[in-house]
Amino acid sequence: YVKTGDFEFYGPSLKKLPSGDLDKVTDPTKKSLAGKAKIFFRPYAAPAEQPDDEYDLWLSTGRVLEHWHSGTMTRRVPELHRAVPAALIYMHPADAEKRGLKRNDLARVISRRGEVKARVETRGRNRPPKGYIFVPWFDEAVYINKVTLDTTCPISKQEDFKKCAVKVVKA
16 A cells, blocks of 8 residues: 555556566566556657548547437436537637637538538537547538548557547538
8 A cells, every 4th residue: 555645656666667668578577467558659650641631620529428428328318418418519719719700600511521510619618729629420410430530550450530630611
């Protein structure tokens, strides 16, 4: 146990973990790593697509608290559906103003692959930084995956639906 006010990140063995790299461990002393995460740092890989002059915003997709995944179950719960009845484009107020948009305006999110329409939200619990928008993917009327990348991680084979370059214009 740890004294109040102290901490041990991975316990006392942290000071004695093997050192080296993935090819060769330089400290041959064996240590128990039972119950500990095994994390391997890999070289940085840039995103497949980044904002540019034409598509100047980052898009990130994901969930909202009220609707898990595609909303097929949570949208049947009246309280949850009333709380968030439709997907919105969450964006920084300065980005909206630059594009002549204001809260509740209908706008188009456009990428090199497709586009969707949704209402703009510049207030509330989601406050994206400048240059970044967030659109959740529970709403079949705002099929945001039409605009995302069709790329996968070469190691995990996980689809990269989380980020791509887009522009937002008034509908």
